[in-house]
Amino acid sequence: MTHWACDAVFYHIYPLGLSGAPPQNDGTSAPTPRLAEIHDWIGHMRDLGVNALYLGPLFESSAHGYDTADFYRVDRRLGDDQTLADLAQALHQAGIRLILDGVFHHVGRDFWAFRDLQANGANSAYCDWFVDLDFNRRSPYDDAFSYAGWHGHYDLVKLNLSHPDLRAHLFDAVRMWFARYRIDGLRLDVAESIDPAFLRDLAALCRELRPDAWLLGEQIHGDYRRMTDQGKLDSATNYELYKGLYSSLNDGNYFEIAYALNRQFGAGGIYRNLPLFNFVDNHDVARVASVLTNPAHLYPLYVLLLTMPGVPAIYYGSEWGIGGVKQHDDWPLRPRLIPDQAAATAPQPDLAPVITHLAALRHELAALRHGDYTQLHVAAQQLAFARSHADQQVIVALNADQAPASLAIPVDLPAGTTLRDALNPGDSFVVQNGRLELSVPANWARVLTL
Numbered sequence: 001m002t003h004w005a006c007d008a009v010f011y012h013i014y015p016l017g018l019s020g021a022p023p024q025n026d027g028t029s030a031p032t033p034r035l036a037e038i039h040d041w042i043g044h045m046r047d048l049g050v051n052a053l054y055l056g057p058l059f060e061s062s063a064h065g066y067d068t069a070d071f072y073r074v075d076r077r078l079g080d081d082q083t084l085a086d087l088a089q090a091l092h093q094a095g096i097r098l099i100l101d102g103v104f105h106h107v108g109r110d111f112w113a114f115r116d117l118q119a120n121g122a123n124s125a126y127c128d129w130f131v132d133l134d135f136n137r138r139s140p141y142d143d144a145f146s147y148a149g150w151h152g153h154y155d156l157v158k159l160n161l162s163h164p165d166l167r168a169h170l171f172d173a174v175r176m177w178f179a180r181y182r183i184d185g186l187r188l189d190v191a192e193s194i195d196p197a198f199l200r201d202l203a204a205l206c207r208e209l210r211p212d213a214w215l216l217g218e219q220i221h222g223d224y225r226r227m228t229d230q231g232k233l234d235s236a237t238n239y240e241l242y243k244g245l246y247s248s249l250n251d252g253n254y255f256e257i258a259y260a261l262n263r264q265f266g267a268g269g270i271y272r273n274l275p276l277f278n279f280v281d282n283h284d285v286a287r288v289a290s291v292l293t294n295p296a297h298l299y300p301l302y303v304l305l306l307t308m309p310g311v312p313a314i315y316y317g318s319e320w321g322i323g324g325v326k327q328h329d330d331w332p333l334r335p336r337l338i339p340d341q342a343a344a345t346a347p348q349p350d351l352a353p354v355i356t357h358l359a360a361l362r363h364e365l366a367a368l369r370h371g372d373y374t375q376l377h378v379a380a381q382q383l384a385f386a387r388s389h390a391d392q393q394v395i396v397a398l399n400a401d402q403a404p405a406s407l408a409i410p411v412d413l414p415a416g417t418t419l420r421d422a423l424n425p426g427d428s429f430v431v432q433n434g435r436l437e438l439s440v441p442a443n444w445a446r447v448l449t450l
Helices: 034-048 081-093 112-123 164-181 196-209 239-250 254-265 295-307 339-344 351-364 366-370
Strands: 010-013 052-055 059-061 068-074 097-102 106-108 153-158 185-188 214-217 311-315 372-378 382-389 392-399 405-410 418-421 428-432 435-440 444-449
Touching: 010 034, 034 081, 034 339, 034 351, 068 081, 068 106, 068 164, 081 097, 081 164, 097 164, 106 112, 164 196, 185 196, 196 214, 239 254, 239 295, 254 372, 254 382, 295 351, 295 392, 295 444, 351 366, 366 382, 366 392, 372 405, 382 405, 392 405, 392 435, 435 444
Parallel strands: 010 052, 010 311, 052 097, 097 185, 185 214
Antiparallel strands: 059 068, 106 153, 372 382, 382 392, 392 444, 405 435, 418 428, 418 444, 428 435
16 A cells, blocks of 8 residues: 555645744743744645655754754744644644654753763663763763764754663653654654664554554665664765756756655665655755756756656745745745745746646656556756556656747657647647657646546
């Protein structure tokens, strides 16, 4: 049975940024229900064709959400337990599934067990919850001990995920999230650095709680099968294609993304049966509108995102061409946005309707969601491929040139077969002598169906 995620178009929201929450949590203020603002985005998500939401870190933290202080409490800058429960219910009533961030690799320095360690030193009952604890050295924060931080960031304290009491604490939190908010899955932060045994046990728990829970792991480097084999996760963040999606356009070199697509999903592709999580930007990387050297390339970019194999995700605001690059921190990537205002001032006002059309085609055409991948044509600025599923075939042709392109694409279809262009209604093309001759407008595409 096909997993629901294979039919999903995801939206990705970083709630602390979207809602304009203070960058630091004072730890004392009464909860402010900023998370309720996302109710105002539900109609926009539905109009866009979204049916699943990845909602970034939500639980009590010191600053950016990935420095957890309490796994059982909604961040007071976003609201409280009821704020999140009401939002989850509204999303589900609108037909939008919900996955949350599970940040289990590390915690913040305000995590209650770490504070106990600071107060009680070697007498703390939680000494074994943390990695490389050493009372013979002081930390960069001048604690009376040293410890392992994530990639040398000592505000992110690495957890010993093999400790049974810590595991019980984290797994009980997961049980609460599934029961209270009826979530549909988790995105696991820094999953590539987490002990595979922990991932396997966590996955077993989630599937016990909800058999169709979808588990997505953050992985930047290496073979995605390391996290998704042997009963572990369902998917991984597809950073390989992320890079190729924009650099193939900036460099005028579709051969780059064509090679990656073939490697992953072509005949003999190593991830043919793995629904990888595809994106063009997210809360950790520069927004793609600021990365592309030609804004017109946003259009063939999103055509490819929504027609290639995998599970596509749209980062909030990028559907309007909103840019953002890292400065001294990541907050410019995570701006305060109100949907009506953002739409009214969109740098690319035509982009959201295009994404809406593409999402509708993806929902309509099973081949775009479940079909195999066959490369038909590749040139420096043109790419064509087929997606086939059961008796349905879809041919996608992309042109990233500034002028229209004429293509002659070899196809295994009878002469006289007519293909209609679902992306450009009214246009159609006829197969002659095993070839499909067509023109593709500048910085645009065709999505052809029988």
